[in-house]
Amino acid sequence: xxxxxxxxxxxxxxxxxxxxxxxxxxxxxxxxxxxxxxxxxxxxxxxxxxxxxxxxxxxxxxxxxxxxxxxxxxxxxxxxxxxxxxxxxxxxxxxxxxxxxxxxxxxxxxxxxxxxxxxxxxxxxxxxxxxxxxxxxxxxxxxxxxxxxxxxxxxxxxxxxxxxxxxxxxxxxxxxxxxxxxxxxxxxxxxxxxxxxxxxxxxxxxxxxxxxxxxxxxxxxxxxxxxxxxxxxxxxxxxxxxxxxxxxxxxxxxxxxxxxxxxxxxxxxxxxxxxxxxxxxxxxxxxxxxxxxxxxxxxxxxxxxxxxxxxxxxxxxxxxxxxxxxxxxxxxxxxxxxxxxxxxxxxxxxxxxxx
Amino acid sequence: xxxxxxxxxxxxxxxxxxxxxxxxxxxxxxxxxxxxxxxxxxxxxxxxxxxxxxxxxxxxxxxxxxxxxxxxxxxxxxxxxxxxxxxxxxxxxxxxxxxxxxxxxxxxxxxxxxxxxxxxxxxxxxxxxxxxxxxxxxxxxxxxxxxxxxxxxxxxxxxxxxxxxxxxxxxxxxxxxxxxxxxxxxxxxxxxxxxxxxxxxxxxxxxxxxxxxxxxxxxxxxxxxxxxxxxxxxxxxxxxxxxxxxxxxxxxxxxxxxxxxxxxxxxxxxxxxxxxxxxxxxxxxxxxxxxxxxxxxxxxxxxxxxxxxxxxxxxxxxxxxxxxxxxxxxxxxxxxxxxxxxxxxxxxxxxxxxx
Numbered sequence: 263x264x265x266x267x268x269x270x271x272x273x274x275x276x277x278x279x280x281x282x283x284x285x286x287x288x289x290x291x292x293x294x295x296x297x298x299x300x301x302x303x304x305x306x307x308x309x310x311x312x313x314x315x316x317x318x319x320x321x322x323x324x325x326x327x328x329x330x331x332x333x334x335x336x337x338x339x340x341x342x343x344x345x346x347x348x349x350x351x352x353x354x355x356x357x358x359x360x361x362x363x364x365x366x367x368x369x370x371x372x373x374x375x376x377x378x379x380x381x382x383x384x385x386x387x388x389x390x391x392x393x394x395x396x397x398x399x400x401x402x403x404x405x406x407x408x409x410x411x412x413x414x415x416x417x418x419x420x421x422x423x424x425x426x427x428x429x430x431x432x433x434x435x436x437x438x439x440x441x442x443x444x445x446x447x448x449x450x451x452x453x454x455x456x457x458x459x460x461x462x463x464x465x466x467x468x469x470x471x472x473x474x475x476x477x478x479x480x481x482x483x484x485x486x487x488x489x490x491x492x493x494x495x496x497x498x499x500x501x502x503x504x505x506x507x508x509x510x511x512x513x514x515x516x517x518x519x520x521x522x523x524x525x526x527x528x529x530x531x532x533x534x535x536x537x538x539x540x541x542x543x544x545x546x547x548x549x550x551x552x553x554x555x556x557x558x559x560x561x562x563x564x565x566x567x568x569x570x571x572x573x574x575x576x577x578x579x580x581x582x583x584x585x586x587x588x589x590x591x592x593x594x595x596x597x598x599x600x601x602x603x604x605x606x607x608x609x610x611x612x613x614x615x616x617x
Numbered sequence: 618x619x620x621x622x623x624x625x626x627x628x629x630x631x632x633x634x635x636x637x638x639x640x641x642x643x644x645x646x647x648x649x650x651x652x653x654x655x656x657x658x659x660x661x662x663x664x665x666x667x668x669x670x671x672x673x674x675x676x677x678x679x680x681x682x683x684x685x686x687x688x689x690x691x692x693x694x695x696x697x698x699x700x701x702x703x704x705x706x707x708x709x710x711x712x713x714x715x716x717x718x719x720x721x722x723x724x725x726x727x728x729x730x731x732x733x734x735x736x737x738x739x740x741x742x743x744x745x746x747x748x749x750x751x752x753x754x755x756x757x758x759x760x761x762x763x764x765x766x767x768x769x770x771x772x773x774x775x776x777x778x779x780x781x782x783x784x785x786x787x788x789x790x791x792x793x794x795x796x797x798x799x800x801x802x803x804x805x806x807x808x809x810x811x812x813x814x815x816x817x818x819x820x821x822x823x824x825x826x827x828x829x830x831x832x833x834x835x836x837x838x839x840x841x842x843x844x845x846x847x848x849x850x851x852x853x854x855x856x857x858x859x860x861x862x863x864x865x866x867x868x869x870x871x872x873x874x875x876x877x878x879x880x881x882x883x884x885x886x887x888x889x890x891x892x893x894x895x896x897x898x899x900x901x902x903x904x905x906x907x908x909x910x911x912x913x914x915x916x917x918x919x920x921x922x923x924x925x926x927x928x929x930x931x932x933x934x935x936x937x938x939x940x941x942x943x944x945x946x947x948x949x950x951x952x953x954x955x956x957x958x959x960x961x962x963x964x965x966x967x968x969x970x971x972x
Binding site: 263267272317319327331336347348366369595596598 | 757
């Protein structure tokens with residue numbers, strides 16, 4: 263992943279994700295891709311968390327499975343990211359595992375890209391003020407993606423853990439995004455000053471919202487609500503959702519896991535693919551409050567994985583790994599016992615792996 | 618996988634799977650492991666097949682995901698096994714990917730082991746006659762597992778593809794199982810002579826059964842029905858199921874995908890875990906017709922994966938692979954851009970991979 267990113271440049275890579283994702287959203291239909299609502303195991307022991315699966319089938323071509331872990335105590339308890347994930351891509355004509363890729367970076371990229379696409383459709387940026395509530399890993403790619411689409415002049419930050427807020431400027435500096443000022447502020451100030459607000463916290467189940475309902479906001483505020491991604495976990499005050507237009511990435515999933523959990527069916531706006539296909543569904547949306555309810559859509563993972571495989575292939579990058587142990591005889595799972603290692607190596611399935 | 622198997626011996630390995638699986642079935646409860654019914658993408662284009670996911674959560678400890686492809690045209694169309702699969706094991710305290718293993722061999726082992734356990738409970742073997750209908754990859758491990766639990770004297774084979782039947786003796790010979798005679802026979806003869814019958818075919822959806830309902834059978838016949846594993850795919854004649862006692866591995870899944878699809882709820886017997894806990898549920902079962910409806914239970918995959926990881930660790934086998942790209946800062950998914958490759962390598966997650 264680092265070699266691909268360094269070769270292409272991280273901004274070019276983000277532009278590529280945004281461009282591919284916008285095309286994919288605009289042409290999405292169940293006839294192109296079959297995407298079930300994700301499912302997973304949720305638990306509190308030994309620590310609160312979940313492992314879930316996000317499958318996506320591009321009809322006639324491939325299946326991408328993303329396995330995702332969400333463990334909010336990871337950073338403090340063991341220095342690991344809150345979100346860990348792995349992508350696998352399978353050939354739908356044979357079931358053959360074609361490639362594996364780490365999903366840590368790809369998830370951040372595609373989540374940022376989705377917010378940038380939604381913001382381009384719904385935000386109204388005049389002063390260039392972006393607010394971030396929750397300034398961990400996902401906030402970095404939110405800002406990175408927005409910076410590719412908007413002239414950002416000021417970034418206002420709040421995190422419940424002040425050290426995570428304080429470290430943000432240093433982390434983002436390495437991306438060379440130096441056109442804006444970064445300041446840590448009280449949460450109310452972030453909310454009331456922002457033109458685009460990205461919320462990406464690890465707030466606990468039933469512990470939201472992450473800011474008060476009575477904070478005044480700018481009239482055309484656009485919010486990317488990124489952190490709400492499991493039943494009971496929501497970040498935004500209900501009255502704010504009801505005053506604005508809520509656009510989910512994947513409605514059925516957002517109704518179970520996103521901010522849409524808080525809403526009645528008739529309070530939910532069109533989903534992002536529909537809005538991209540027909541922006542006239544929401545005339546004047548950039549002048550009023552809009553909320554992108556981003557639960558994380560497996561279509562985004564399909565696009566990210568297809569992209570990384572294409573780029574790696576064209577750049578000649580990736581380690582080939584033997585995983586499938588099939589040899590020459592498809593009817594003999596014991597065959598490897600009788601083959602010399604060098605023969606086995608020759609015939610075994612080889613899979614590019616991108617770390 | 619080959620190194621572990623060669624070091625331990627393939628029979629010792631099979632004995633280990635049988636022993637662990639019997640313990641796991643006997644102590645299984647939803648409080649120990651959470652196992653949803655598997656789901657997947659089913660299609661006919663470009664060739665008939667499916668890719669499905671079989672997750673299993675050992676509470677408080679780990680998640681094992683098996684991704685399975687079933688593509689019955691694989692052997693003829695491209696020399697690949699019909700069933701391809703990959704196992705991934707995740708630490709449930711962090712979501713960290715701990716290991717990946719090929720599932721081709723493990724699936725064969727655990728499916729054979731489950732049939733051996735069921736047969737030991739329900740079969741009555743006097744003459745030592747085992748029948749195999751469908752003699753591909755799965756039939757090999759069915760016979761291998763049975764040979765670890767029964768004195769087998771004669772193996773009678775039938776396959777719709779006579780070349781696959783003819784090649785069976787040569788394939789199984791490499792396991793050193795020389796105590797029995799192997800003969801290719803008409804399907805009716807296999808059915809009527811067997812004391813244990815294993816059915817593991819790639820019969821098409823709605824194309825079953827694979828033998829006629831009126832063939833006479835021996836009174837205490839035990840059938841391991843292995844091939845029925847997706848909606849519409851069944852192998853056995855309904856009257857036979859209705860005359861016997863049907864024991865599913867995982868009832869809810871068998872009702873959707875197994876022989877149990879053909880039955881009403883009140884025609885289904887206890888499941889294998891219940892029967893192992895309490896054999897008195899079916900007194901005298903070895904003297905009457907019994908059918909093990911083996912759809913493939915994710916618990917079996919959990920046990921297989923835990924075993925292979927334990928064995929590999931104790932034997933010091935496996936390649937370490939970097940997949941997760943997390944580095945030192947859990948809040949910075951871009952960190953790898955600024956780290957020297959040797960630093961990145963040191964801190965990256967390393968995962969044993971077993972091919």
